[in-house]
Amino acid sequence: MKHLRAVYPGSFDPVTWGHVDLIHRGLTMVDELVVAVLANPGKQTLFSVAERVEMLEGCVGSLPGVRISQFDGLLVDFARKEKCKAILRGLRAVSDFEYEFQMALMNRRLDAEVDTLFLMPSEEHVFVSSRIARELAQFGGDLDSLVPELVKNRLQKRYPLQ
């Protein structure tokens, strides 16, 4: 039996139930999952890298086989450094497909040894995204079906309602 280590990269700004669902699904297929937060100073995010890592640690950090990390530069370089043979990504809808397809093929062109595994989240999380969670938080919407409690508290602190 092969020992498979995969990287699950993303912005995680912030981590949602969709991400958590995908991490659980990924763990049924791979032995080790490195959840890697993109630290790109050029990309505007609501939460700092440290905050995003901390939220992931709180939500999934104690799951056996999971390690939270961060990366900048090319994902394939990080994957190679961490000895990850696969990249895990979630596909929610057709709208995700084109970007994900392009990214998977580009990553394979950059490193032929790294393939991308796509998993679908459970149906209740198909419309969940970090962007929608941030937007709802801003206007006081109900966040329970989008993000774990710990993240909800962080979002509400970031967007206090008068």
Ligand code: PNS
């Ligand atoms: O959660 P996101 O924002 O959809 O994640 C996007 C991410 C981090 C996977 C992607 O932007 C990425 O891999 N960035 C690193 C730069 C890179 O390797 N680019 C080449 C792939 S086309």
